[in-house]
Amino acid sequence: MVMKADMKRVYGALLLALLLCHPPAEARTARPVIDASLLTFQGAYGRCKSGQRMLTYSELNSTPALQRRLRQMTPTGWPIYALFDGKYLGGEYGGQWERGAPGSAYFYRGTVCVKTTKTSAASRGMFSNVTVTNFMASQGSKFCALFSRGGTVIVGGCIAPDTIRYSELYSPLRRMLYSAFLTGQALRIYADLGEEHFDYKDVGIQVFTISGISMCGSDGRCG
Secondary structure (H helix, E strand, C coil), rough: CCCEEEHHHHHHHHHHCCCCCCCEECCCCCCCCCCHEEEEEECCCCCCCCEEEEHHHHHHCCHHHHHHHHHHHCCCCCEEEEEEEEEECHHCCCCEEEECCCCCCCCEEEEEEEEEEEEECCCEEEEEEEEEEEECCCCCEEEEEEEECCCCEEEEEECCCCCCCCHHHHHHHHHHHHHHHHCCCEEEEEEEECCCCCCCCCCCEEEEEEEEEEEEEECHHHH
16 A cells, blocks of 8 residues: 555655656746735734734835735724834825834734735746755745855745645755755756745745756756
8 A cells, every 4th residue: 555655755756757857947036026915914913823924114115006905904093003114004194104123013903914925826937057045934834945046146945844835845855955055056946936935024036936956967957
């Protein structure tokens, strides 16, 4: 009898083989933009639910769609909500936001949170000849890394044993990431561009779910 864990390993191997035989196009990234649909008021006193984090002043200040959505979401009256580093004044205040020190507005019950994972239809992409620059602390079970090419960080990637896509590949992918970080091994990262992560405040790069990894040689060719 084939156990469930064995089936996961078989499935993971088949998936990686499929990626290697039919590689997707080299992907390009842009500055991450938080979709207005990810906003929520489910937190309180500077805390957000699992799978969410606080919105920052700069994220709100630079994204008109978030500004419009908050004006729509806030009730009438004189509500004030905490941002990570400031506060949002809704209702009769006119939808204004002010910068402050991190934590300075946590005494307000209202808190502006953002969901940290946006999932849409799966879309394959890849990033070739990148190295693991660093690992990033994350909420819950996510394990995320930054990837560089030519000394410039170009993309981030996450894996997890649950909650996101390709969880069955978590163990082998984590081992490969650790090994590549220690040795400086160049990699080709296969990413699901349809699952983007926003765990990191003002990170400046897009972060996707990793669906596979292959090694690259000194000649720049990736297996």
